[in-house]
Amino acid sequence: MTDAIVSVEDLRIQFPTQNGRETVKAVDGVSFSVQPGETFGIIGESGSGKSTLGRAVVCLQKPTEGRVLHHGTDPNSLPGADLRRRRREYQIIFQDPNAALNPRMTILRSVREPLDIIGTAPRVERERIALGMLDLVGLPAEFAARYPHELSGGQKQRVNIARVLTVRPKLIVCDEVVAALDVSIRAGILNLFADLQREFGLTYLFITHDLAVVSHVSSRIAVMYLGCFMELGPPEALLRRPLHPYTQALLSAEPIPLPSSMRTGQRIILTGEIPSPTNPPSGCRFRTRCRSAQDVCAAEIPTWREIEPGHFAACHFAGSATGTRS
Numbered sequence: 001m002t003d004a005i006v007s008v009e010d011l012r013i014q015f016p017t018q019n020g021r022e023t024v025k026a027v028d029g030v031s032f033s034v035q036p037g038e039t040f041g042i043i044g045e046s047g048s049g050k051s052t053l054g055r056a057v058v059c060l061q062k063p064t065e066g067r068v069l070h071h072g073t074d075p076n077s078l079p080g081a082d083l084r085r086r087r088r089e090y091q092i093i094f095q096d097p098n099a100a101l102n103p104r105m106t107i108l109r110s111v112r113e114p115l116d117i118i119g120t121a122p123r124v125e126r127e128r129i130a131l132g133m134l135d136l137v138g139l140p141a142e143f144a145a146r147y148p149h150e151l152s153g154g155q156k157q158r159v160n161i162a163r164v165l166t167v168r169p170k171l172i173v174c175d176e177v178v179a180a181l182d183v184s185i186r187a188g189i190l191n192l193f194a195d196l197q198r199e200f201g202l203t204y205l206f207i208t209h210d211l212a213v214v215s216h217v218s219s220r221i222a223v224m225y226l227g228c229f230m231e232l233g234p235p236e237a238l239l240r241r242p243l244h245p246y247t248q249a250l251l252s253a254e255p256i257p258l259p260s261s262m263r264t265g266q267r268i269i270l271t272g273e274i275p276s277p278t279n280p281p282s283g284c285r286f287r288t289r290c291r292s293a294q295d296v297c298a299a300e301i302p303t304w305r306e307i308e309p310g311h312f313a314a315c316h317f318a319g320s321a322t323g324t325r326s
């Protein structure tokens with residue numbers, strides 16, 4: 001895995017609570033790597049730490065402990081100009097299509113802006129690149145002179161994609177990029193991401209709470225719970241043979257029709273709230289909601305094990321049909 005475009009090593013990110021007496025363990029010991037050209041999906045309930053992890057991958061969030069490496073190098077150790085170049089190569093797009101758009105800027109200026117900041121090419125060339133990107137994301141040239149309020153949510157998200165593409169990123173963190181969009185236009189945006197990946201060899205970190213979306217786009221999926229990965233594997237294996245009780249519960253509760261072959265049979269009701277990340281449960285942090293929990297689950301943190309080739313889980317009993325500890 002030395003060619004990884006991103007390697008995350010035992011990453012921990014903590015925030016002080018408002019009273020300053022405790023810490024929120026938003027990411028609590030996550031390790032994985034992403035290969036160039038891959039779409040690595042991350043799924044999990046609200047508050048599980050997905051966005052914090054995504055922000056750390058693009059250097060918007062400093063690790064409390066552990067490291068994020070870009071092509072084997074810690075970007076924060078690079079001299080200024082190299083760090084700026086590296087940050088351009090690792091981009092993020094957010095759920096809210098308005099987040100990166102200035103309401104007082106025309107669409108063309110918004111798309112051109114990242115190139116204006118770099119300032120190397122002449123203005124006419126920057127404009128040409130920006131217009132080309134608008135065309136590439138499926139927006140006719142007439143949109144160039146419009147303002148954000150004159151566009152739909154889906155069109156604005158296309159502008160955000162065009163804007164990010166102008167700086168030729170290698171990796172894009174897509175943080176719930178279709179969550180705010182009407183179901184009818186989601187497929188168009190997801191297809192656009194797939195087309196752009198083929199055209200530019202892009203790598204994606206695709207964050208979502210939508211199982212149907214993540215299974216559609218990802219080459220591998222990680223399931224996150226309370227700051228940790230519970231399971232990681234290719235979509236076919238993870239959806240057909242989920243090894244972790246949390247993944248099994250997520251799958252069984254999925255309201256969007258999954259192919260019957262991917263269904264896990266009996267519906268498992270996931271009861272209770274996700275516990276506070278200031279004070280996660282001892283042992284296995286899923287144990288307070290796990291229907292298979294046993295005494296050992298409170299006493300010992302389950303190790304992250306490769307149960308099948310490329311298919312990992314953190315559960316004392318994962319891979320054992322009998323419920324005995326592996």
Ligand SMILES: Nc1ncnc2c1ncn2[C@@H]1O[C@H](COP(=O)(O)OP(=O)(O)OP(=O)(O)O)[C@@H](O)[C@H]1O
Nearest residue numbers: 015024026045046047048049050051052053209277
């Ligand atoms: N800047 C911050 N200061 C304090 N706490 C934070 C900060 N950012 C995130 N958190 C907390 O860290 C935890 C993880 O948040 P994060 O936004 O990463 O979750 P998420 O999985 O992206 O959730 P969602 O699906 O709702 O977007 C939450 O408990 C959140 O309140």
Ligand code: SF4
Nearest residue numbers: 284287290297315316
């Ligand atoms: S380790 Fe125990 S509590 Fe955790 S998922 Fe496995 S069975 Fe459930």
Ligand SMILES: [Mg+2]
Nearest residue numbers: 050051052175
């Ligand atoms: Mg989030």
